[in-house]
Amino acid sequence: MTEPTDDPERIFRRWPRVRARWTLTQLWRRVRMPARRRRWLRENTQRLAPYAKPAAPTGTGPALALGDFSGCSGLSRAALYELDRLRHDYPDLTTLDLAAVKRGGPKPLAVDGPEIGTLILLSPPDSYATLLSAVPPARIARARRIGLWVWETPIFPADWRFGLDIVHEIWTPSEYSRRAIADAAGDIPVLLRPHAVTAPTRVQPFDRAAYDVPEDAFLGVAIMDLCSCPARKNPWAHVAAWQAAFGDDPSRVLLMKVRVSKRTRCVRAELDEMVAGAPNIRVFEKEMEPAEIAGLQAAADVYLSLHRAEGYGLNIRECLEAGAEVLATDFSANAEYGPAYPNYHPLPYRLTPYRDWTGHYPDGEFEWAEVRIDAAAEALRERAAAWAAAERAAPATPPAARHA
Known part of the structure; x- marks a missing residue:
């Protein structure tokens, strides 16, 4: 079982892996970024003057x-x-x-x-x-x-x-x-004005077989947009926590739906390296309509969000409303609404200075959360054990019907 660390991303900040991030294109972008931000502000101000x-x-x-x-x-x-x-x-x-x-x-x-x-x-x-x-x-x-x-x-x-x-x-x-x-x-x-999250009117049933997920497996789900600031969503922690909790147990499967941009595609390669050979973690990119997202959320036996900060955390709130068990860093917006739900499981963290090679946020003098990987792994094992006990106690039901 993988030894947990609160900063699994650090190996990709070291030589030689760091070369995939600090390409000449990325270096030139960072050099130009202050001037580009001033230009964006000036252009938006001018274009919107009539409004x-x-x-x-x-x-x-x-x-x-x-x-x-x-x-x-x-x-x-x-x-x-x-x-x-x-x-x-x-x-x-x-x-x-x-x-x-x-x-x-x-x-x-x-x-x-x-x-x-x-x-x-x-x-x-x-x-x-x-x-x-x-x-x-x-x-x-x-x-x-x-x-x-x-x-x-x-x-x-x-x-x-x-x-x-x-x-x-x-x-x-x-x-x-x-x-x-x-x-x-x-x-x-x-x-x-909190988002008025309600039950979806359309839910497309999630097809486990399409993602090679056994019908009787404990399913974890994580959904994150990594196009602008991957560090905020912290995908590396999701992989590390799942591996620390379950090793390569094929009956405990994590699906990570990600979106990356040309600039952050190296993060997809980093995740692929972390899960190489692992039979129980799938990282995939797929644009999903709201009904498909609702189906994926509804299929989750646990939803995992080990973020560093959220302005709201819409997937977290939607999963809570859907009744899924949610493990989330207990920091920022979701720490406000999460405790009202019995299926919210807050994860401890420490504050750490903002750090991000993309330079997405120009004001770097602030702190955000670094979730405790060991606590996340322990919480995952607890949720899996509770799920297994509930499955044993439930009346005999075909697996396909249980996840319909």
């Missing part, structure tokens, strides 16, 4: 929500939850789905129509230039504007500051995120 908020909104007319409502990301699912609530609050709500544009499609043509009384932007500020290009400035010149923002570190990002000139009010789903945003928002109200 500056009115000092005293007096607009009348329907509400309009802009966002990505048909994508495969957690941000898209969060926007959909918010839409359900907004339709109740604003019976005249209209929407514009800009998912295709956010994925690199053609810029939208500005849509004419009646004056908008309330504008709700269900996407981060760095997408505002794209979202607002779909609306002529005159339609929202007098509108009250609301932004749904989520942030995952204690320091508000400087390159989001242009967004403060666009919105009159900010909604955010956790107190952890609210504190970071409020520090920079000045007199703009920053309201706590």
Whole structure:
């Protein structure tokens, strides 16, 4: 059984493995990044100047929500939850789905129509230039504007500051995120508005056989987007904790659904190296529709999130709502809502300085959580033992029916 350590990523920061991260392209990107961030801030400020908020909104007319409502990301699912609530609050709500544009499609043509009384932007500020290009400035010149923002570190990002000139009010789903945003928002109200997570209306049954998972195996699931800052999601800890808990036991299977970018593809190679030859850990990349995600979550005997910080942790909350047993680093947003659920199992951690070779966060002087791998492994063994006892006590049921 693998000896646990709280920082299994460290072997990939050492020579010679570190060469896969510090390519010439990556080094050049880090050198240019400060100038690029200043340019992004300048460009967003200039492009959004025609959309500056009115000092005293007096607009009348329907509400309009802009966002990505048909994508495969957690941000898209969060926007959909918010839409359900907004339709109740604003019976005249209209929407514009800009998912295709956010994925690199053609810029939208500005849509004419009646004056908008309330504008709700269900996407981060760095997408505002794209979202607002779909609306002529005159339609929202007098509108009250609301932004749904989520942030995952204690320091508000400087390159989001242009967004403060666009919105009159900010909604955010956790107190952890609210504190970071409020520090920079000045007199703009920053309201706590947890995501309205509900049971999914569509669940696509998960096919264990497609992932070579035995029907009678204890199944762990982890879902993470590693495109921008892999260090925050901490995938290496997931592998290390599972190996420390179960070794190579093929009746204890972990599925890790990941998304990587060209810049972070080396992390997929690192994970593949860690699980090489292991019969009980599968790392895969697959875009999944919300119904597929719901099916994967529902199939989990345990959901694992050994993150270092979360602005909300949508997968954690969805799995808690679905009744799955959830093991999560007890830090940041999920530490707020998790204790209300009997299936939430908090994991201890220590605070450690931010460290990330991608330089995703320009303000590096903050701390986030380093989960205790030994505690995670022990909690996994406890959950597997409880699952096995429940399986033995349950009436005889075909395995396929148990996981339908």
